[in-house]
Amino acid sequence: MLDKVSGPQTTNPNRVVARSPPPNAVLEETLAVCFICKKRLRRSRTANAGDYTKEDVFPRWLVETFELQDAVIDFPDGKSARYGDILVPCCQPCNNDYMSPVEERISKAVKAPDQYPEFIKLSRSDMALWAIKIIYGILFHRIAPWNFNKHRPRPTGISDQVLDQFRFSQKLLDGFRKRVLLSGTDFPLSILVLPIKPGATGELAFDYKDYIEWPTAIAIRMGTVGFIAIFEDFSVVNEWFKTERAALIEGKQLHPLQFMEIAARAFEVAGLGSHKVRCTVMESPRDVHLFLRIAVNAPRDPDPKRLHEKIAYMTGDESFTDKKPGASYLTEADGSFREMRWPPLIE
Ligand SMILES: [Zn+2]
Numbered sequence: 001m002l003d004k005v006s007g008p009q010t011t012n013p014n015r016v017v018a019r020s021p022p023p024n025a026v027l028e029e030t031l032a033v034c035f036i037c038k039k040r041l042r043r044s045r046t047a048n049a050g051d052y053t054k055e056d057v058f059p060r061w062l063v064e065t066f067e068l069q070d071a072v073i074d075f076p077d078g079k080s081a082r083y084g085d086i087l088v089p090c091c092q093p094c095n096n097d098y099m100s101p102v103e104e105r106i107s108k109a110v111k112a113p114d115q116y117p118e119f120i121k122l123s124r125s126d127m128a129l130w131a132i133k134i135i136y137g138i139l140f141h142r143i144a145p146w147n148f149n150k151h152r153p154r155p156t157g158i159s160d161q162v163l164d165q166f167r168f169s170q171k172l173l174d175g176f177r178k179r180v181l182l183s184g185t186d187f188p189l190s191i192l193v194l195p196i197k198p199g200a201t202g203e204l205a206f207d208y209k210d211y212i213e214w215p216t217a218i219a220i221r222m223g224t225v226g227f228i229a230i231f232e233d234f235s236v237v238n239e240w241f242k243t244e245r246a247a248l249i250e251g252k253q254l255h256p257l258q259f260m261e262i263a264a265r266a267f268e269v270a271g272l273g274s275h276k277v278r279c280t281v282m283e284s285p286r287d288v289h290l291f292l293r294i295a296v297n298a299p300r301d302p303d304p305k306r307l308h309e310k311i312a313y314m315t316g317d318e319s320f321t322d323k324k325p326g327a328s329y330l331t332e333a334d335g336s337f338r339e340m341r342w343p344p345l346i347e
Pocket of ligand 1: 034035039091092093094
């Protein structure tokens with residue numbers, strides 16, 4: 001099986017020429033490395049010289065669309081940060097030449113008045129790259145925080161051990177710069193795109209949650225689209241969703257709590273399994289070919305308490321931890337889909 005994860009399919013690598021710095025520009029080595037290509041960055045006081053740029057992990061268009069200027073993201077360890085303050089060092093070509101085309105396609109879908117029908121038209125590769133960029137950007141920002149005012153590293157926030165279960169996804173980041181060819185396995189990520197009830201605007205129309213224990217995963221709600229990405233589960237959740245949940249919500253629009261419950265259940269399902277990934281890399285200027293061999297580890301047992309803790313965390317409804325097994329926002333007592341009102345009525 002051959003699969004592609006590739007941002008700039010149409011980009012000719014020769015198009016991206018190293019910009020020659022203006023004559024007399026003084027370039028200064030920094031300790032910052034590009035979070036995508038890992039190149040050491042050089043800055044300059046001269047305009048258009050050097051390659052030191054900052055990348056907004058949550059892009060500015062997203063912050064503006066959902067009025068997140070003052071909104072904060074809470075990290076599982078109790079720390080928090082404003083969305084717009086999560087910045088990582090990035091080289092000029094990765095930022096402007098490679099990531100921009102993917103970012104543009106995503107932003108066009110998310111800025112549409114009705115996001116879901118536009119978002120489902122995006123390629124799986126674009127969705128995967130965008131999701132990996134966000135979660136890897138957050139992890140990079142926490143592991144190796146960078147002070148953009150003083151141009152030097154800040155003290156480390158969390159251990160880089162969290163990257164151990166994310167090594168393979170990091171290789172997929174090359175998809176921004178090159179064509180990534182995968183062989184020998186299912187698609188490495190599970191991606192679910194779900195319709196959300198319309199009517200909310202601004203911050204009420206947005207939600208973001210991630211999970212960095214096994215498995216690494218994110219869920220983002222943006223207007224009428226709910227987007228779930230689970231990294232390195234090798235499509236286990238996509239299969240689970242098809243057999244266990246798709247029929248229930250067919251043709252329905254979800255309340256945000258229902259969306260986050262599905263995300264929590266998906267994270268739990270992915271967490272029951274794990275894989276050992278062996279990866280051989282062959283690289284040319286244009287392509288990265290990854291040959292994967294996957295060994296499936298023995299599954300963990302389902303744990304209703306752990307599942308309810310996940311649902312409580314994802315929905316923000318702490319009372320869920322104490323609910324009876326089988327409790328769900330998704331179903332009525334007879335097992336049919338439960339309709340919930342959204343957005344809340346404002347008196
Ligand atoms: Zn770079």
